[in-house]
Amino acid sequence: MIKTLIGRVCLVGALGLTAMSASAEVTVENPYARAVPPGQMNSASFMVLNNTDTKDVALVAASSSVAKVVELHNHTNEDGVMKMRQVDSIAVPARGKANLQPGGYHVMLIGLTQDLMEGQKIDLKLEFSDGSSQALTLPVQKVMAGMKGHHHH
Numbered sequence: 001m002i003k004t005l006i007g008r009v010c011l012v013g014a015l016g017l018t019a020m021s022a023s024a025e026v027t028v029e030n031p032y033a034r035a036v037p038p039g040q041m042n043s044a045s046f047m048v049l050n051n052t053d054t055k056d057v058a059l060v061a062a063s064s065s066v067a068k069v070v071e072l073h074n075h076t077n078e079d080g081v082m083k084m085r086q087v088d089s090i091a092v093p094a095r096g097k098a099n100l101q102p103g104g105y106h107v108m109l110i111g112l113t114q115d116l117m118e119g120q121k122i123d124l125k126l127e128f129s130d131g132s133s134q135a136l137t138l139p140v141q142k143v144m145a146g147m148k149g150h151h152h153h
């Protein structure tokens with residue numbers, strides 16, 4: 001009786017692993033967070049999400065130990081004014097990429113719990129629509145363009 005029960009638990013565990021490896025394959029390329037002056041409360045992180053699978057997936061949430069709240073944001077141009085707004089998810093199409101970059105989609109770090117200075121590394125956990133997640137360590141870098149809206153054409 002007890003043996004049967006253990007056998008069943010093991011089987012469930014094995015199935016769980018199989019399900020995880022069948023989830024969409026997303027590789028994160030060149031992730032980094034924006035360095036900010038000391039005392040600044042918010043920053044953002046950027047990366048390229050590369051979906052090598054044949055299934056669409058989406059980034060649906062993120063978290064980090066360096067920010068109280070982490071939100072997914074996009075920049076939109078409304079009558080010539082760049083506005084930042086929260087989005088529910090960032091789609092990563094099958095065999096495609098999502099570019100998170102200054103002036104576009106970004107992972108917003110709100111309520112920084114520490115200064116973000118160039119050369120540091122921070123943790124960031126990404127959660128995807130298929131239930132998978134990835135824990136990243138990313139460098140803090142200076143970002144020259146974007147975010148402040150100085151666009152020269």
Ligand SMILES: [Cu+2]
Nearest residue numbers: 073084106108
């Ligand atoms: Cu933002």
